Amino acid sequence: MTASGYDALKAEIARVYGTPAVVIDLDKVDANIARLQAACDAAGVANRPHIKTHKSPELARLQVEAGARGITCQKLGEAEVMADGGIDDILISYNILGEQKLGRLGALQRRVRMIVAADNPVTIAGLPQAAEIAGRDLEVVVECDTGRKRAGVETPGEAVELAKQIAGSKGLRFAGFLMYPPEDGWERTQIFLDTANAGLRDAGLEAGIVSTGGSPNIPNMGKLKGATEHRSGTSIFNDRMQVAAGVASLDDCALTVYATVVSRAGAERGILDSGSKTLTSDKGNLDGHGYILEYPAARIAQFAEEHGFLDLSASNDRPVVGEVVRVVPNHVCVVVNMVDRLVTVRGDKLIGELPVAARGMLG
């Protein structure tokens, strides 16, 4: 793409939508979807992309059409939107608790295949309520922690105990294990899985699903013997954190924020109209809050809610007031969550918009 091509597109987006605008290049999205599917195929695991990144049934359908077995959601509200959008095989990688949510889960399970995660007896004790509403068995995977210290039981013994609780619960079916291995934790994860599987055998059970996760783990797919599925969210768009992790190039980043330089009150500084309410304060361990494609040496040093503070001291080229630039965000999943609509383009051509249907909800 020539710079002048983007100049015309930037002017058009500013004219039609104004800035800040959150823009995805569907050509890059298509390529990213295909690349993930090919990587899963090559590793011999099913693809179950995590839709928390895009929250769009349209994009989920593209993922399924490309070969994904189903999708992953982090929230029940996301799963409801995806089921309404025609997705019929949904894993919620989260403990679902409370009567209200169990009722909604049951209603969903009546319509589509639902799999949910659990890492404790309280969650499992509630899930039969959902199965009863659904009128059929609910598949439950046990979430295992192999080093991230997030959710998930810490030992194979606990995992087997929960598997037995699931298998012994009316309306529930033990479906397997869910893991989110640290990028350097695959050996430990293998030992965990092998030990847990041995425990399952003693109990007459089997893990039909062994689900791993994470876009930075795409190069690690295939390392865990026994893995059956992988959950990757960010790779559909990619971002500065994925580039830093070495799993994507800047050119693979499908989402950019189109922002306007609104102030240049000092020679070495300026203000973008994109602050923490657009790019978010999710910084990762990176320097600055985004990468400006037109001014790679400019640094988004700090945020107010609608102000991105530009440090231009290291940049020989400096933008003028009114100029529109494209910013690759540090963490794309939270940026999508800030807006009701994404603007869609293909290369330098404006296509239209795409609702971020599964955002903004309570519960």
Next chain:
Amino acid sequence: MTASGYDALKAEIARVYGTPAVVIDLDKVDANIARLQAACDAAGVANRPHIKTHKSPELARLQVEAGARGITCQKLGEAEVMADGGIDDILISYNILGEQKLGRLGALQRRVRMIVAADNPVTIAGLPQAAEIAGRDLEVVVECDTGRKRAGVETPGEAVELAKQIAGSKGLRFAGFLMYPPEDGWERTQIFLDTANAGLRDAGLEAGIVSTGGSPNIPNMGKLKGATEHRSGTSIFNDRMQVAAGVASLDDCALTVYATVVSRAGAERGILDSGSKTLTSDKGNLDGHGYILEYPAARIAQFAEEHGFLDLSASNDRPVVGEVVRVVPNHVCVVVNMVDRLVTVRGDKLIGELPVAARGMLG
């Protein structure tokens, strides 16, 4: 309020809305609105609250009914929603640039009194387009930087030059100065203002409006001789940053996030169902990502998008899986921006919901 009162309310909110739910106590909102108005009255400055915090025309109307002269917005989209909601005196404390926005600004100015800020000649050069569409003069204040290094001209001389440019532009009226003094920068701000005013007199101009800003600056109102208005956003809800700044107590915090403990995989740790997509990564300079009213010694140490990592090592009392807690966020303005609806309560009584009407928009 007794703990048992909140137990019933927490159960009701979980049953009706699910968690995480972003909840405001309208009794506290009323008290906070009244307190800000009284402080402005006592300082002899008009109250022009910043609606970026709540993004709700209903709450803006309450502020105007309590005595506010008008409101402040940071985005044109916010101003449009507020005008639709019946607010007729709106300052946008931001450089408005580009044909699309100038057209929208002109359309707004046709309906209600609009004042906009500018800190550079490019912005001012565009504004007559809006005035022409409006068919009447547009008031413009010059944004001045007295130490925050955000937007705003850095010297009184530049401020006067821009005032002259405005006064000499067809359809524009120089309305005064907009400032956002650092909390410790009032002396410097006074010198800036006095010098700029002297320059204005030489040019035959006068600053009808001298607008100051910031909720942490509420105790400083009245310090700047010549100030006419103050813009305060956060004080309608307050948050942990306001408490840390010494301008509010925890009891003044009207907004809490109702969150469920979904995992307790280790003795000293747990997971809340509120992560960076609910409480946001805006941390301020505080320890941890929020204050849990029921477990003050628990620390929200880290976030994933839908996980709040609880460090319970310093807490003798520890929550169980399924328990609902109330979290005072670090920065309330960005939390409101994450959801389409706020749940409203009065004390321990559930009232209903309030749309966050001015959020999620592009541009």
